[in-house]
Amino acid sequence: MSGTSPRAPGSDASPDAAGSGAPDTTIAIGLAVVLLALAGTAALLGGQFLLGALRLAAGILAGAGAGLLLLVLLGARVGRRRRRLVAGVLALAVALALTVPAVVTTRVPPLAEAAAASIPALGEGDTVHSVPAADSPVLVRRADGTGQLLGQGAAHEVDATTEDVLALSADGTRLIQVTGGETLVSDLTGSGVDEIAAVSGIPIALTDDLLVVRHCASDGAEECTLSGYDLTTPDSPRWTLSAPATQEARGIDPAGIEVPARPDAAPGPLDAVRATGVLPAVPLRFDPAQGWIQLDPATGFPVGRVLTDPEQPCRVTVNGPTPRTDAPVVVTVCSAADGALTATAHVRGEVLWTSEPSPAGQWNVQMDHGRVLATGTEEGTGISGEIVASEHRAAWTEPGAGALDEAVEATVRLGIDGARMVRANTSGQLVAYDTADGTNVWTLPLPAPDSPVHGTLEADTAVVLDHVERTRSLQPRGAQHLRVVDADGGTVTAEAVVTADVRSVHGVGDGRALVTVGDRTLLLGR
Numbered sequence: 001m002s003g004t005s006p007r008a009p010g011s012d013a014s015p016d017a018a019g020s021g022a023p024d025t026t027i028a029i030g031l032a033v034v035l036l037a038l039a040g041t042a043a044l045l046g047g048q049f050l051l052g053a054l055r056l057a058a059g060i061l062a063g064a065g066a067g068l069l070l071l072v073l074l075g076a077r078v079g080r081r082r083r084r085l086v087a088g089v090l091a092l093a094v095a096l097a098l099t100v101p102a103v104v105t106t107r108v109p110p111l112a113e114a115a116a117a118s119i120p121a122l123g124e125g126d127t128v129h130s131v132p133a134a135d136s137p138v139l140v141r142r143a144d145g146t147g148q149l150l151g152q153g154a155a156h157e158v159d160a161t162t163e164d165v166l167a168l169s170a171d172g173t174r175l176i177q178v179t180g181g182e183t184l185v186s187d188l189t190g191s192g193v194d195e196i197a198a199v200s201g202i203p204i205a206l207t208d209d210l211l212v213v214r215h216c217a218s219d220g221a222e223e224c225t226l227s228g229y230d231l232t233t234p235d236s237p238r239w240t241l242s243a244p245a246t247q248e249a250r251g252i253d254p255a256g257i258e259v260p261a262r263p264d265a266a267p268g269p270l271d272a273v274r275a276t277g278v279l280p281a282v283p284l285r286f287d288p289a290q291g292w293i294q295l296d297p298a299t300g301f302p303v304g305r306v307l308t309d310p311e312q313p314c315r316v317t318v319n320g321p322t323p324r325t326d327a328p329v330v331v332t333v334c335s336a337a338d339g340a341l342t343a344t345a346h347v348r349g350e351v352l353w354t355s356e357p358s359p360a361g362q363w364n365v366q367m368d369h370g371r372v373l374a375t376g377t378e379e380g381t382g383i384s385g386e387i388v389a390s391e392h393r394a395a396w397t398e399p400g401a402g403a404l405d406e407a408v409e410a411t412v413r414l415g416i417d418g419a420r421m422v423r424a425n426t427s428g429q430l431v432a433y434d435t436a437d438g439t440n441v442w443t444l445p446l447p448a449p450d451s452p453v454h455g456t457l458e459a460d461t462a463v464v465l466d467h468v469e470r471t472r473s474l475q476p477r478g479a480q481h482l483r484v485v486d487a488d489g490g491t492v493t494a495e496a497v498v499t500a501d502v503r504s505v506h507g508v509g510d511g512r513a514l515v516t517v518g519d520r521t522l523l524l525g526r
Contacts, residue, residue: 028072035065046473055473059098067091106474108497111482111515115522117150122504122514122521129168129277130459130509132320136172137188138508138523139277149175149188150514150523156192167273169206170281170320170328172509176203178270183213185231197234201227202270205283205318210297212283214243214269221246226285228300239300243285250286253367255317255331256417261363261374262313262335272317280318282328292316294330294349304349308332315365319418322370324391325352329370339363339379341396343372343389355389358396368418371436373399386416390436403438407431414464415457420487422462424453430464432487442490447481461507461525462487463515468497484525486511494524 039061046054071087078086112118122128125143130136138150147158147166158175160166165178168188175193177184183203186193201213209231216224222245227237243249250266253259254275273279283295284307292307292314307330308314314334322329330346338360345352352370363376371390377383387396399421400407408425415422420432420441428449432441446453446466455464461484468479476499484494484507493511503516512525 025072025075028068032065032069032072035061035068039065050470050473050475052474055102056099059102060095062098063091063093063095066094102472102474106472106476108476108479108499111496111498111500111517111522111524112520114494114496115524116152116512117155117523118520119148119150119155120521121516121519122506127277128506128508128514130512131168131170131172131278132460132509133172134510134526136168136509138512138514139166139168139175140514140521141166141277149193158193165202165270165274167203167277167279169279174206176206176273176279178202178273181215183211185211197229197231199229199234201225203273203279204269204285205281205297206279207281207297210238212295212297214249216246219246224249226283226295226300228283228297238298241285241300244288248286248288252280252284253315253317255280255319256366256368258364258366258375259315261315261333261339261341261365261376263315280328281320282318282330284316284318284330286310292332294346302349304346305351307344307346307349308334315367317367319368319370325370331367331370331372333365333367333372333374335363336360341365341372341374341389345370345391353391354394355396356394358387358389366418371418373416373418373435388418388435390418392436397436399435400433400438401436404433407433407438412453414453414455414462417457417460419460420457422457422487430462430485432462432490444483444485444490444492456505456507457487458507459509460487461485461509461511461513463505463507463513465498465502465505482515482524484511484513493526496524 039058042054043058046058067087067090070090071083074083127141129139140148145160145162147160149156167176173188175186175188183199184195185197186195199213201215204212204214211229211231214224214226224243225240226243227240229237249269251269252272253267254272257275283297285293285295287293288310290306291310294303296303312334314332316332319329319331321327325347327347333341333343335341339362340357340360341363342355342357344354360379361377363374366373373388375386386399388399389396408427410423410425413423418435421435422432424430426449428446430444430446434441447469451466453466464483465480468481480498482496482498483492485492500517506514508514510526515522515524
């Protein structure tokens, strides 16, 4: 009888058999050491040269080396199948532990996750309009005439043609649509557009519930009227005045948009509204015998004095309230025969300030924030430059009035308007200066003094893009740091890292921005 006991079916092989089936220990340990050494080398090179592929390879190699080492250490004490399973689990766990956290911490979330609204990307011929009022929608006018109203979480479509005029009220609470000779006024609510009135005529101004319209019986009418309507009872006008015939009609100039100081032709009644997408809150009337006059929207009576002489070439517009006023400001810029400019600001028909004549020359003007910014060439110099007229002094000065001569040298200027200019400087700062007197309004840090910066300043909002320096191997290449800044006080209202190509940026009111990435345009900010 043999001394060897029979083995139960399915039991593990003998230790000798297991040992003979195990990999050669010396070779296995050597291979594990090689894998771990390669992992360390890959990690070192990946960190040194910021190569993400090497960083990931290091984690995978380290896991493989650890698994193989465990396979050797377990030896014949554990069955082959179990030994391989445990080693494989360890290899996977080590690889995941060394790669997943690094990937997660450097992941850049899609910009769309931070957007308040998303629409198809802006294209050629599309325009953007907004007002600075809080919670006001953004009006996007497409090249085919249709409109979109963007607010928190939604985009509402507005049916219109290219011949129609779409505009926001100055306070951002209403949408005005001009179709033919009819004006439609709608309340803007969270759920969309709610039409409240339809009035015959084209709009001149809207303040609160008082709408002023111009009505002509036909395109070539010799006599027209101005009428004031209360939108709570729009069936009949509160007042009506005679207005110049169609061929003598003039409209105001667009606020915040650069135009030649001496117009080749008088703007039409709706030209400024088309350009800005905003209907002013102050009604102005041009009288061929007297000039420009401000009207009381409740009565139609003149307010204050005559604003300009009818024979003098002048630009006239309406700006919103400024820090020094509680009412909209009417700004005029009149040109002398030699091109010298005289700017005047009015509130309620009375002069707030007036400038001395500027140097003679060829100028373009931008009437914004109750001030006038002129660009062009002074006569006899042949040198282009900028000058500004404001409430601070009668004389025209360069932007900043010389105060910027002592400021840190600028590397780039993002933009300038009537209130401030925004510049990046060699100290690695983004700084806003008052356009008139050069006062430092706010300062924000940049990643580095030599960091390339670009962006825009529009609608009291600065949109800033600068390069993100890679400090970790798994950080995406070509990423940009995007900031949306309320230009009034320097508050950053939105901040993100963007890895996709940013096709365009537009600052819009209330510290928000429209950013086009790929095939979508996103509303960012408050």
